[in-house]
Amino acid sequence: MIMDTQTIGIVKSLVPALQEHGSEITTRFYAKMFEAHPELLNIFNHSNQRDGLQQQALATSVYAAAANIDDLSAILPAVKHIANKHCSLGVKPEHYPIVGKYLTLAIQDVLGDAVTLERLSAWKKAYALISDAFIQLEQQIYQEEELRRGGWSGFRPFIVRSRQRVAEDIVALELEAADGQPIIEDYLAGQYVTVKIEQDGFEHLRQYSLCEAPGSQHTYRIAVKFEDTSRDMHQAGIVSSYIHEYVRNGDTLLVSVPAGVFTLDTTLTNPVALIAGGIGITPLMSMLRTVVEQHPDREVRLAYAVRDHHFHAFADDLKQLSEKAPTVSNTIFYENGTEEDVEQRRCAYIGRITAAWLEQHIPGNAEVYVCGPRPFMQAMISTLLRQGHPMEHIHYEVFGPALSFSVD
Structure with a gap:
């Protein structure tokens, strides 16, 4: 999709308002979307919702994308980071229209009369362009990971082969694919996997860094810090507390492929x-x-x-x-x-x-x-x-x- 100069100018005229009212817009957006689609709630980390970090991050990405709508390559590192996060959580193309609908409604609610019909039309075109960029990149990542040796799509069952307490509040789990088949062994040092659990009828997703060097054909190792949920109405730490309290050797966890862009550059020789x-x-x-x-x-x-x-x-x-x-x-x-x-x-x-x-x-x-x-x-x-x-x-x-x- 190519945007004309006039539309680009109109989108950029929204940037100051998006920057000034970003947190209010995204807070309104999440409330509206989760009310209509509660099934999406547990894709997002409860503690980040509670602390306002998710809202702040989305606000930053919205006005950054609008400001660079004529050249999204200027924010490519951020786009790649977000796309990796999305893929590890199983975000799909069908999620983007939902996000677009409620984000647009939130912008209209907060900015009011400042969102003219002309601006609204330009914003919808901009969102379509931005979402297309994410969808294309994420589809590429999904396909590449599935086609890699040992790769898979979605979540794969892994058996907990060992459980070791490595600090007072941290346990390390060694995970082996339940089907006994090879896994992706050439992930990049610094990457993470997403663990999915089901509790109280809901799915909960959390990301944990791999703490071994790449190279194992059958096992991954993650470390999980305990977060107490007993005094938190948002249930922050629900996955980590579940793993600490209930997961033992022989249990099964659902795990995504390794993802992430915080990785060691092994081509360099400097310290x-x-x-x-x-x-x-x-x-x-x-x-x-x-x-x-x-x-x-x-x-x-x-x-x-x-x-x-x-x-x-x-x-x-x-x-x-x-x-x-x-x-x-x-x-x-x-x-x-x-x-x-x-x-x-x-x-x-x-x-x-x-x-x-x-x-x-x-x-x-x-x-x-x-x-x-x-x-x-x-x-x-x-x-x-x-x-x-x-x-x-x-x-x-x-x-x-x-x-x-x-x-x-």
């Missing part, structure tokens, strides 16, 4: 810096194992910040990997650590990762990968930028809607 906070260690474990197993001469600097030794995930694995590869530097920070922790070498520092430590230990030519809670990532990335690290060398993964995340 790798892995900076993790809490559960953010999971995709970085896959990257670390990949470097150690496949590129043992490449220098790695790992900085991992956790609350204390009870929440130090993969402690033994990290120690073994750093001992196995002399090019790996493994530095642990305990926010609530003790002198005994330092003496026993459970951690190197008490407190948080500081700007001084980053400046001293992260090489200026490093490819930096950051993952963890949002405030942690904002602090780390902002500090690295101030210290002169180019943004194109800083890569990060947001657990939740990425477009609701910003860095000064």
Whole structure:
């Protein structure tokens, strides 16, 4: 679909209003859509809905797409990220007209008389163009994944072969395809899979990073942090709490193909810096194992910040990997650590990762990968930028809607 210059101009004239009222529009949109289509509710993470992150991310994507309607390639990285998320959740072409209908109604409700018939017509054309771009990219991803060796479409049954507690609030699950057939073994370090469970008559979908290096023909390993649902009316954490409380060896989980664009570039030889906070260690474990197993001469600097030794995930694995590869530097920070922790070498520092430590230990030519809670990532990335690290060398993964995340 090609839009004429006049229509493009009309769409762009809506951008200031979409930016100013974006959160109000998207909040209204979700309320309207979920009321009419409650079956779509559990595609979306309840905690992100509760915290407003889903609404903020959609608002950002709406006005970004409108602002770049004459050249959507300008926002291609964001489009690819969203398309990967959509494919992992099983979003289909038939979902787009539903979203378009209620998003348009929400824009009309909030902006009122500012949405003239001319603007409304232009917006509908713009949405058709944007949705077509997503549908085409997502169909391409679906087809490529299904045709890959070991690939599949939708959700495939996996058996839990082992269950290991790797921190007080984190369990790691080793999953094997129930049919015994090969799986996609050449996924990219840093990718995730979506797990689907059925509870109380509803389907719930959540994404979990793969924490092993690619290469296994039969098993995946994920790590799941427990989120308490008992005091949350939105049922945030319903999947993680279900896995912690009920899933045991021999149980079956439905799993999607690996997806995601936060991945290790294995074609480079410059140093790798892995900076993790809490559960953010999971995709970085896959990257670390990949470097150690496949590129043992490449220098790695790992900085991992956790609350204390009870929440130090993969402690033994990290120690073994750093001992196995002399090019790996493994530095642990305990926010609530003790002198005994330092003496026993459970951690190197008490407190948080500081700007001084980053400046001293992260090489200026490093490819930096950051993952963890949002405030942690904002602090780390902002500090690295101030210290002169180019943004194109800083890569990060947001657990939740990425477009609701910003860095000064």
